[in-house]
Amino acid sequence: MNMNQKNAIESAVAELMRTEKLKERNTLLSALKAEYSPVNLVSELQKMSGLNQYDFAKQIKGTDAIQFDNREIKTIATYFPYIGWGGTERVLLALHKIWMEMGFRVIILTDISATKDAYPLDESIERYQIDDGFYDYHARAESFYQFINKYKIDLLVYHDWNPGNMIWDELLVKLCGVAFIRHCHTVFSLEFYRPSRKMQDYVAPYLLADAVVTLSNPNKEFWKCFNNNVFAVKNPFVKNIDDWSRSDCDSNNIIWVARIAPEKNPDDIIPIMRAVLKEVPDAKLHIIGSNTIKEHRASFEKTLQESELNESIIMHGFQNDVVRYYNNASIFLMTSRFEGDPLSLQEALLSGLPIVMYELPYVTLTRDNPGIINCKQGDVNAAAKAIIYLLKNPYKRKEIGRSGNVFFEQYLNYDFKGVWKTIFDSLNDKKKEPYQSDKTIMMETLVKHYDIGFAGDVESSQYMGRKAVRYAIKLIKLKDRIHDSLMKIKVSLSKYKN
Numbered sequence: 358m359n360m361n362q363k364n365a366i367e368s369a370v371a372e373l374m375r376t377e378k379l380k381e382r383n384t385l386l387s388a389l390k391a392e393y394s395p396v397n398l399v400s401e402l403q404k405m406s407g408l409n410q411y412d413f414a415k416q417i418k419g420t421d422a423i424q425f426d427n428r429e430i431k432t433i434a435t436y437f438p439y440i441g442w443g444g445t446e447r448v449l450l451a452l453h454k455i456w457m458e459m460g461f462r463v464i465i466l467t468d469i470s471a472t473k474d475a476y477p478l479d480e481s482i483e484r485y486q487i488d489d490g491f492y493d494y495h496a497r498a499e500s501f502y503q504f505i506n507k508y509k510i511d512l513l514v515y516h517d518w519n520p521g522n523m524i525w526d527e528l529l530v531k532l533c534g535v536a537f538i539r540h541c542h543t544v545f546s547l548e549f550y551r552p553s554r555k556m557q558d559y560v561a562p563y564l565l566a567d568a569v570v571t572l573s574n575p576n577k578e579f580w581k582c583f584n585n586n587v588f589a590v591k592n593p594f595v596k597n598i599d600d601w602s603r604s605d606c607d608s609n610n611i612i613w614v615a616r617i618a619p620e621k622n623p624d625d626i627i628p629i630m631r632a633v634l635k636e637v638p639d640a641k642l643h644i645i646g647s648n649t650i651k652e653h654r655a656s657f658e659k660t661l662q663e664s665e666l667n668e669s670i671i672m673h674g675f676q677n678d679v680v681r682y683y684n685n686a687s688i689f690l691m692t693s694r695f696e697g698d699p700l701s702l703q704e705a706l707l708s709g710l711p712i713v714m715y716e717l718p719y720v721t722l723t724r725d726n727p728g729i730i731n732c733k734q735g736d737v738n739a740a741a742k743a744i745i746y747l748l749k750n751p752y753k754r755k756e757i758g759r760s761g762n763v764f765f766e767q768y769l770n771y772d773f774k775g776v777w778k779t780i781f782d783s784l785n786d787k788k789k790e791p792y793q794s795d796k797t798i799m800m801e802t803l804v805k806h807y808d809i810g811f812a813g814d815v816e817s818s819q820y821m822g823r824k825a826v827r828y829a830i831k832l833i834k835l836k837d838r839i840h841d842s843l844m845k846i847k848v849s850l851s852k853y854k855n
């Protein structure tokens with residue numbers, strides 16, 4: 358694009374951001390859509406560093422240019438950056454199977470730069486890769502656009518929760534008349550927990566989505582403040598249930614199943630087991646999981662080595678077949694700081710294991726579940742006490758495990774196809790309820806003030822850092838002056854003695 362075209366887009370966007378009436382905003386965006394291809398338009402918008410994503414999304418929401426064109430949905434694209442060891446990828450594959458059985462053509466979309474697949478995909482699965490846009494978003498937009506047109510995509514289900522390119526991918530898709538569903542696999546408060554980005558950038562894509570799919574009612578209630586077509590669903594059980602059997606819970610084995618990552622909090626395993634071993638010396642904890650980020654795994658392995666508990670805490674790495682580990686265990690331990698809807702929790706319940714975990718009250722499976730002993734977040738002593746109690750009371754651990762197993766049976770009767778049909782049908786429903794205005798204003802204010810406060814904290818930290826440097830320089834100079842004065846005194850005393 359030449360400079361005149363770029364300037365014209367910037368000018369039109371600036372006017373769009375100032376305009377209050379929807380009709381006028383609709384005219385402006387429709388004119389841009391008619392003048393420029395989706396690839397060029399979105400690529401230029403992505404480069405505008407001063408463009409607030411949330412405010413921009415709010416301004417273009419409801420305009421005709423980005424409406425789903427009400428076509429019959431035949432082909433679904435389901436996107437995640439890579440096929441790794443995580444639960445999201447496993448759910449994506451399970452949903453792929455469900456949607457195929459519902460009669461849709463389903464294509465898995467990942468990034469070209471993605472890491473090697475954690476496990477091979479079935480040959481029958483259609484797969485396409487697009488540019489990751491790391492160096493140039495235009496290249497990503499071009500490959501995305503070609504994919505949409507080549508396969509005549511009607512709907513994109515977006516599983517990645519990191520802001521990154523999400524709003525630009527979403528805008529590109531919607532400018533092509535394709536429906537966009539945001540499937541959120543994590544807790545709504547994730548970006549409050551790890552304030553590395555602007556919270557507004559995290560929320561912005563939810564404003565424009567044709568539907569938002571979450572994993573619990575608390576998540577649903579939060580996102581309803583920003584979108585009027587939100588659903589709470591359950592994750593499908595991703596394993597073959599016929600391969601599963603219930604543990605007899607007769608061993609002193611504890612199992613911990615997760616990626617070795619900070620949010621899973623593996624370091625807490627060590628003090629928990631140190632306390633357990635004082636009461637039950639032959640207890641063993643088995644870690645099933647790995648991580649593509651080698652630093653996380655290496656850090657934990659070093660901590661474990663230094664703890665001298667290697668014989669009692671055993672690492673098995675990533676395992677495709679986890680059934681035998683569950684069958685040989687008597688207790689399931691979870692130390693996660695946050696989760697979406699952890700698949701390992703399903704597996705533990707199906708295996709009839711009593712669960713000791715840090716409380717995650719927003720996770721549907723943990724609510725009123727008799728198979729779970731909840732401990733406060735980070736309370737290693739409470740977790741250790743619960744494990745010791747269960748190890749010393751075999752009848753009780755079996756009873757709690759059976760109760761959790763019965764509780765989980767309701768999951769197995771969940772009508773996944775019916776729920777997803779309702780979600781897909783809602784995309785053509787133009788009679789959706791309006792925003793809950795008071796709640797929207799409340800949450801919008803919270804999000805914006807959070808960003809302002811976080812930016813202020815960063816600026817304050819930078820200021821204090823500069824101030825500390827200035828004081829350090831002054832101290833160095835003062836030290837030099839004191840040193841010079843002491844040397845002069847020393848010389849004077851030497852002369853006096855002589």
